[in-house]
Amino acid sequence: MRSSYRGAVILSLVGIAVGGSVLSCVSFMAQPFPAQGDNGEVLPFDHSVTIARHAAQSLSEMQVDNTFAIAGGLLYSVEDECPDVYCPATLTRVGDITTFNTGDNIVTNDAQLNAIFTVDGDFKVVSFMVGVCGASSGDSSAVVIGCASTGGSVVIAYDAPPDVWAHEWGHVQGLSHRNDCARNIMHAYELETNAVNETERNAFLTPTPGSTFRQISAEPLFTEEALMGPVSGETAQECVTRCVARRYLSGIPADALTDMDTTARVDALLDVLATAPPAQACANIFRLLGIAGEARACTAIMDHLASFDGELTTDEFAAYAEGLLALGRLAMADDTGEALGFLTAGALGNDASTATLKLRTDTGATSPAGAALSRIAVMALGMSQHPDAIAFLEAMQADAATSKARDPWMASQVEEALARANGSFTRTRATQGLEIQP
Ligand SMILES: [Zn+2]
Incomplete structure (x- = not known):
C-alpha cells in the first residue's frame, strides 16, 4: 500500500531516541527530524x-x-x-x-x-x-x-x-x-x-522507524518522465543500443521506447540482438520484445537461450530469465506453439543441457541453476495466460508430490503462477502483510 499523504504524516512512534535523549511521546510529526548542531546544521x-x-x-x-x-x-x-x-x-x-x-x-x-x-x-x-x-x-x-x-x-x-x-x-x-x-x-x-x-x-538521518510507520511522501512524490526514445539525430538502432546497455533496478521500464512504432521498435530490437550485444543488453532486449507482443521475436529468443551452456554469469542468467519471461508474454500470440513448448519443456526440466546449467557469481560462488530456471519457466507459463499453459500448470499442481521431490519450491511457484494468471495474486499477497517494493 502506498500512502499518498501530503503534509502531516501521522507517526505512531513512541520513544524515538534523538541525539541520545528520548522523546517520550510523539503523536503528530510532519517529517522525521534529524539532530542539529549549535549552528542549526544537521548532525x-x-x-x-x-x-x-x-x-x-x-x-x-x-x-x-x-x-x-x-x-x-x-x-x-x-x-x-x-x-x-x-x-x-x-x-x-x-x-x-x-x-x-x-x-x-x-x-x-x-x-x-x-x-x-x-x-x-x-x-x-x-x-x-x-x-x-x-x-x-x-x-x-x-x-x-x-x-x-x-x-x-x-x-x-x-x-x-x-x-x-x-x-x-x-x-x-x-x-x-x-x-x-x-x-x-x-x-x-x-x-x-x-x-x-x-x-x-x-x-x-533519523533512527529506523517501527513497523507502524507509514511511507513518507516527499513532494513532488512522482513526476512522470518522458519515455525513453530517440534523441535528435539518433537512428532507432542507436536509440535501442543506448537504452538497453544499462542496468535497471527492476528491469528496463515497460514503457521504454514505446514512442517508437511497435513494428519499428521490434525491428530495431532484433537488429541489435543480431549484433550479439553483452548479456545485460540481451536481458533488456528480451524484456522489451516480450512486452512489444510480436510473436516473430520468439525464434530469435529461443535460439539465443538454446546457445547457453555450462556456467552462466549473473548477466547471462538475467538474460536467460528475461528470455523465458518474454516467451511467456509472447506465447498467446505465437500460433506455432513453439514458445509454449519451450516453456513446458523448461518447466519439466526435460532438457538435459538446461538441467546442468550453473550460476557463477562474481564472488566465486557457483549454484546449480536448472531448478530455478524450471521455476522461472513456470512463472512465464502463468504470465502467458494461455489455456494450454493453465491446464499444464493445473496438472503440475495436481501432481505436487512429484514436483516437490524435484524442487521443494516448485509447488509454491506453480501456485503463484496460477494466482497471477487468474488475477488473484494481489489478494494472496495482501494477506501476507508485507509492504515491499524494489
Ligand atoms: Zn525502490
Missing part, C-alpha cells in the same frame, strides 16, 4: 546494520564494508545534475556476516522472498531475484536487484551497486520513489544515482 547519523547471506553466496565482509563506504559517500556528496542536499548518513556493518539456508539463493517466488525476510539481519544477500517484490502483473515481472520492507529489512542481490543499498535502506526508513530527476537515489528504476532532497535527508 551525522550512522545506521549500524547486520548482514546475513545465503549459504550459497560468498559475499565477503570487506566487499560489504567497501559498498557501505561508497554508499555513504554518495549520500554525503552534493552534485549539480539534480537538486541535492548534503546528507551525512552512513551504514556500518556490525558483527560478522551470518549465513542462512532459508528460501533459495536464486529467488523466483514470493514464498521464498517472504521466508528470507523473516531471517534475522538488516540486509539479506542472495545471488539473484526475478519476478518478485511487488510484481503483480505481467509487465512488472522482471529481474530485480533489491527489495525492501518499510520499517523492516532488505533482501538484496550480491552485485547490487552501492546506490541500490542506499536506495533500499531509504525504503526501510520510510521513503517512497521520486522520479523527478534521473540521479535521485530514490528513483524507481535508475542506477548510478546520488541525489536526495531535504525530506529524504531527514529520513536518512
Whole structure:
C-alpha cells in the first residue's frame, strides 16, 4: 500500500531516541527530524546494520564494508545534475556476516522472498531475484536487484551497486520513489544515482522507524518522465543500443521506447540482438520484445537461450530469465506453439543441457541453476495466460508430490503462477502483510 499523504504524516512512534535523549511521546510529526548542531546544521547519523547471506553466496565482509563506504559517500556528496542536499548518513556493518539456508539463493517466488525476510539481519544477500517484490502483473515481472520492507529489512542481490543499498535502506526508513530527476537515489528504476532532497535527508538521518510507520511522501512524490526514445539525430538502432546497455533496478521500464512504432521498435530490437550485444543488453532486449507482443521475436529468443551452456554469469542468467519471461508474454500470440513448448519443456526440466546449467557469481560462488530456471519457466507459463499453459500448470499442481521431490519450491511457484494468471495474486499477497517494493 502506498500512502499518498501530503503534509502531516501521522507517526505512531513512541520513544524515538534523538541525539541520545528520548522523546517520550510523539503523536503528530510532519517529517522525521534529524539532530542539529549549535549552528542549526544537521548532525551525522550512522545506521549500524547486520548482514546475513545465503549459504550459497560468498559475499565477503570487506566487499560489504567497501559498498557501505561508497554508499555513504554518495549520500554525503552534493552534485549539480539534480537538486541535492548534503546528507551525512552512513551504514556500518556490525558483527560478522551470518549465513542462512532459508528460501533459495536464486529467488523466483514470493514464498521464498517472504521466508528470507523473516531471517534475522538488516540486509539479506542472495545471488539473484526475478519476478518478485511487488510484481503483480505481467509487465512488472522482471529481474530485480533489491527489495525492501518499510520499517523492516532488505533482501538484496550480491552485485547490487552501492546506490541500490542506499536506495533500499531509504525504503526501510520510510521513503517512497521520486522520479523527478534521473540521479535521485530514490528513483524507481535508475542506477548510478546520488541525489536526495531535504525530506529524504531527514529520513536518512533519523533512527529506523517501527513497523507502524507509514511511507513518507516527499513532494513532488512522482513526476512522470518522458519515455525513453530517440534523441535528435539518433537512428532507432542507436536509440535501442543506448537504452538497453544499462542496468535497471527492476528491469528496463515497460514503457521504454514505446514512442517508437511497435513494428519499428521490434525491428530495431532484433537488429541489435543480431549484433550479439553483452548479456545485460540481451536481458533488456528480451524484456522489451516480450512486452512489444510480436510473436516473430520468439525464434530469435529461443535460439539465443538454446546457445547457453555450462556456467552462466549473473548477466547471462538475467538474460536467460528475461528470455523465458518474454516467451511467456509472447506465447498467446505465437500460433506455432513453439514458445509454449519451450516453456513446458523448461518447466519439466526435460532438457538435459538446461538441467546442468550453473550460476557463477562474481564472488566465486557457483549454484546449480536448472531448478530455478524450471521455476522461472513456470512463472512465464502463468504470465502467458494461455489455456494450454493453465491446464499444464493445473496438472503440475495436481501432481505436487512429484514436483516437490524435484524442487521443494516448485509447488509454491506453480501456485503463484496460477494466482497471477487468474488475477488473484494481489489478494494472496495482501494477506501476507508485507509492504515491499524494489
Ligand atoms: Zn525502490
